[in-house]
Amino acid sequence: MTSTGTCNASYYDTGSRTANGESFDPNGLTAAHKELPFNTRVRVTNLANGKSVVVRINDRGPFVSGRCLDLARGAFVTIASVSAGVINARYEVLK
C-alpha cells in the first residue's frame, strides 16, 4: 500500500535517542513521523526543486501543526538548504 501526499517538512539535529531506542545520528538518512511504523521507508521530494531523498522512520514527531515530517539534518540538506527551515514536500511511503 503506497500512501502519498504533501505536507510541510522540517529538520532537527538535537536529541540523543530516537523513539525506537536508537542513538540519534543528526547526519542519518532518517526522519520522525507521528504514526508510520518504525523502519518504514519514505521518499521525500522537495516540491521547490524536485530533489528527493529516501529516509527511514526511526522517531516520533514533529509535534507542530501543519508539519508531517521532521528529517534529520543530514537527510534534509540533500534536498534543501538548512536556511530554508521548512519546505513543502511530497511524501511517498515505499514500504
Added chain:
Amino acid sequence: MTSTGTCNASYYDTGSRTANGESFDPNGLTAAHKELPFNTRVRVTNLANGKSVVVRINDRGPFVSGRCLDLARGAFVTIASVSAGVINARYEVLK
C-alpha cells in the same frame, strides 16, 4: 566539489562485513564504490524512471567492468525492480 556522471549500477545483498568494517545491512541505504571515501553521500538516479535515492558509501566494489556502483538491495529497490538487475544511473556526489 560535486562530481557527477553516468554509469551502470547494480545491487548486492550478500556478505556480512563491509570494507569499512560495518556489518552489512542488505536493507541499508548504502553502496559500494571503488574509491570514493567512506561515508560520502551519493545521489543515484535511475535514468529510466527518474527515481533517485541518496546512499552512503561504506563498501568497496563493484569489481565488474562498466559498473561504478553496487547498491545494497534495500537502496536499489527504491529506484528499480530487482529484476532489472543492472540500471543506467546518474550519480552525483553530495559531500
